[in-house]
Amino acid sequence: MSINAITNLIRKGNYNKINAKLAFYQWGEENGKKKMHWCSWKKMTQQKDREGLGFKELQSFNRVLLGKQVWRMVTTPNSLVSKVLKAKYYPHESIFRCKIKQNSSWIWQSLMGARDLVEKGTYRKIGNGKSTKIWEDKWIPGNS
Template structure:
């Protein structure tokens, strides 16, 4: 807002002090439309932190602990709110891979295996490093589940009234002017939809042929086609 408006509001609220752009839990307090402003500093922070560590003095186990407990944890809060660009995830993976394999004479040493293989589970031959893209989707999916199961939360009410006041969360469209937070949550919608099932209750709000309500079914939907002349629409019509 304009400077005059800021001063007027500050005086009306008891001469509170105006603050400039800052951060809260690692996130910028003012989110702009610039992806570089929002996501760029994550890569910079990880890169600066890795430069402080003397990887020549660490064993492979020491590097593994530092990457998993520090580098991979730093963007966690950001990934629980926003969908990180694929390019950024690749750049962060590249930074960590270079740190893992080390450098000599100012050049990165040869990478004897890809980072994707190192991100596999121990049982499948990997080292258990997190796949940032999958981890990001999982964190966003957790937030989606929270919105679905706790509709009385303030954030749930705000997002529902803003983006799908009359439609289901799984059927609403994503407007072009939607916030990055909402677009990120929509990126995890498909993942949640595969596993979510409706509670029947009295069955008056569950559609027989369209909703996912069968627990032991892969898709949760009725597999048979709707017979011709069938007038059954809601599950409550099947309850005797």
């Protein structure tokens, strides 16, 4: 089992607990008995324009926020966080090609778990072409 699979299992259990607390808060209890659940949690987490209630599904929301941090590291490589993480985890390669080490920190493993979200929507701008690996980098939209 990979590092990401293990951390996802742990996090999924925590998310289920948090979602249960949110659902309990929403529906509550009366005289020690739980109130009726009038709609499913899945319906509650759908967007309002899709006839849901707009609650955040925490696991997906967390992945999006982690993906946003990866995007910031890609677009602002001169920030302190980007420089520190690059020096420690991927000093000689792209963030999209680096390997996840067994002794990586929990936050780095989490960021790498969201890296594929960013990579799917990212294409390389060629520029002068010196740092582009034409057979490995995603640089033509629509091509794998």
